[in-house]
Amino acid sequence: MQTKTIFCGKHWLLVTSLLGAGGIFSPAVAQSSPVSSVSYRSTKSHHISQQGSARVSSETRAHKVPVAREASSPEMVDVQVARASGGGMMRRETASHSVQTISRRFIEMRSPAGTALDMVKNLPSLNVSSQDTSGMTGGSIQSRSLTDSDMGLLFDGAVVTSGAGYIQEDIDSENIDRIEVTPGSSAIDQPVTAAALGVMNVTTHTPGHKYGGLMDFSYGTNNLSREFIRLESGDVGNTGLRSYFSFSHTHANNWIGAGTSEKKHIDFGAQKDIGSASYVKFFTSWNQESYGIYNYPSEDQFYAKKHGNGTWGASSDPKSSTFWGNHREGPWNELFMTLPVHLQLTNKLKFDLLPYFAYGRGWSSSPSGEAGEGLSYANGAPVSSTQASVNYYDQRTPTTGATAKLTYDISRHNQLTLGYWYGYTQSRQWGPNSSIASNGFSLNPDNLSTAYFRDGKRDYSSNQQTGDQIHALFVQDTARYLQDRLVISAGFKFAMVNYWFNNYLTNSKMGANSVAPLPRFSVSYRFNSHHQLYVNAQGDFRAPDPSNLSANTMLPRNQYSIKEELGYRYNDKYFDLDLSLFNYAITNRLLSVYNTDNSYSTINAGNQTARGFDVMLGMHPIHNFSPYVSFEYLNAHMDSNVPYGASYLPTKGKQAIMSPHVMANFGLTYNSKHFFANATVHYTGPQSVTLVGDQRIPGYVTDTLSLGYRFSPFFVAKSPTFRLNFTNLTGSLVRTGTTGVANNYRAVTLLNGESIAGSGGASFYVEPRFSMTGTISTSF
Secondary structure: OEEEEEEEOOEEEEEEEOEOOOOOEOHHHHOOOHHHHEEEEOOOOOOOOOOHHHOOOOOEEEEEEEEEEOOOOEEEEEEEEEOEEHHHOEEOOOOOOOOEEEEHHHHOOOOOOOOHHHHOOOOOOOEEEEOOOOOOOOEEEEEOOEEHHHEEEEEOOEEOOOOHHHHHHOOOHHHEEEEEEEEOOOOOOOOOOOOOOEEEEEEEOOOOOOOEEEEEEEEEOOOEEEEEEEEEOOOOOOOOEEEEEEEEEEEEEOOOOOOEEEEEEEEEEEEEEEOOOEEEEEEEEEEEEEEEOOOOOOHHHHHHHHOOOOOOOOEOOOOOOOEHHHOEEEEEEEEEEEOOEEEEOOOOEEEEEEEEEEEEEEEEEEEEEEOOOOOEOOOOOEOOOOOEEEEEEEEEEEEEEEEEEEEEEOOOOEEEEEEEEEEEEEEEEEEEEEEOOOOOOOOOOOOOOOEOEEOOEEOEEEEEEEEEEEEEEEEEEEEEEOOOOEEEEEEEEEEEEEEEEEEOOOOEEEEEEEEEEEEEEEEEEEOOOOEEEEEEEEEEEEOOOHHHHOOOOOOOOOEEEEEEEEEEEEEOOOEEEEEEEEEEEEEOOEEEEEOOOOOEEEEEOOOEEEEEEEEEEEEOOEOOEEEEEEEEEEEEEEOOOEEEOOEEEOOOOOEOOOOOOEEEEEEEEEEOOOEEEEEEEEEEOOEEOEOOOOOEEOOEEEEEEEEEEEOOOEOOEOOOEEEEEEEOOOOOOOEEEEOOOEOOOOOEEOOOOOEEOOOOOOOEEEOOOOEEEEEEEEEO
16 A cells, blocks of 8 residues: 655645555556646636646546645645556546547556557457567558548657557557557647547656566567566656666567568656656657568468468578568667656646657668669679669658647636647658679668669669658637536647658659648536536548659649547446447548558548447456457448549449448456456458459458466565467458558449459458467566
């Protein structure tokens, strides 16, 4: 038991909390920042609503405890206690929009090799596709007829630019406190515009107050081995400063075909508490990894493998055209930093600053056939026209930005927020050509011993720079009435975007500017402590990828979305229920097309409508068992015929691609003093994967199982634990998503009567085969 006493004026406030699995506070909340656990306001009975990374946790259950009252200014301390249900797969929410949260309690039962995407697979609105089970590669997200290209991915409220396919590069799972998904909405101060699908915000570990640490070791299928250690400084004297440092190393083989992967990762976090209501939090990570790139099979390749007649996996033979050593991600280095600052300037005025910086540098290679004529090496020797060659995707991506906001309590009923966001992203890309080394591997593209030259200059298939610069102003007013049961919020974000494309092969430069008004409005009403209704509406804007400036005579139009939600929540001591109805009206739908050279381009698919509902139910422990269920119904269809050449594809009225009508999840958690277990089952219904709807993925089921035992503490081991994690228990081979858009699979007739031939159709993510990971861990 931990007792904390706060002295305030003439009185004492005694806050007693039980920590641990059976206590009121979950470990994640016990280590959360001051702002997320205790909020202060100079009113008699107000909660403080905060946005972005400094927002008060909306999952919480409020216990109001009166404290010292000064003669001139009554004070109230609001202690907010997180209440998780469904074994940590759901959280009690009070926000005026849909919120779906995975807590630390659930994350601790999963394999530490898992990524943030692996943790959110059972949320009702998300269909997640992963490439492997070792945490070396990311994946993709489909939700409500949209993809992760339409989603803001944030760490502590700061932009993660690498996307869902590379999110594993930014943090180790042991350092994730919680993952919050707000499907269809974003806080006004979050540094996003392209968030029609909403936001996934990862809250990083807050350093503990006591010296110690955590270590674990994992071994599993596909020769997976992983080591992790975290050291905590605890409070450094009376400075209010505490920090941690962690390091992990992972090695694994590809689950299909040949190929190996290796990853080294460092996380560092620090927090400086300033008084009782202000803080500065710092997080940085560095990641270096290399891996054999997974191929994405066509439907024919998938069924050939399923029937035992082939494989899309890479070969281990250096002489083979499919040798994995020349189709791989070279050492990629990723640096990410964020520094949230929250200052309580006066009783009524708060200031928040959130700067961030990221830098990525690395390359990937893919076979490009024979060299052809007219090439030479750096020493002047001619290159044989039949020399086996590779093409590189060599990239450097600096990103920086910051948001600043002031929050002022105008009165006991009104709170005003004013702010500004600046963001800058640049991507420098090269496509050098080289010969394959004698051992069959592609070497670093900077290695001139295999580099090709033409007319004395390095031979490139591409040499370009893309980038964008964003300025956004925002204002929001939040009003609270009827003892805070009625909350009305209205805001407006005005975004100005400049983006450009420089092609150094053709010496051409192109650019464009966009202006987007992004209104938002929400109303929430709590009838009592059990029932809540809310309405939420927002506008969202997404600019096309800057690389399209070079490929199209006319710039693709901006995508704009209007989103509405109607929600109901019920909670009591037995369970939490969350129901959300949603409607999307999307104009100029931008869809990502996967190209055979591992690149992407963007097309405009016209207008689209999506409607449906999400429902979640999480039970609180009954004899140590905590069930969880969630369900989504989605009806999404295309409202336009998509241009094709001089005519149009017949797409109007078709089911939108990657938009299954039904998704369902079930989870069951058992948690006692020593034993714990969690089982999950996910179902995704059939879905279309071509614009004309002539190729589909059948419905599929995925599952996981976690089993563990906590030993009693001994010596320096405070929490010795052993756990086993299983995925794809039945070993089924199923397609879970597609890498991008395909127009058609079979021959199709255009609207002008012209016929076009069939194609290879879509390329697919495939659920990795059965895997098992064993982990030994302890805190110390």
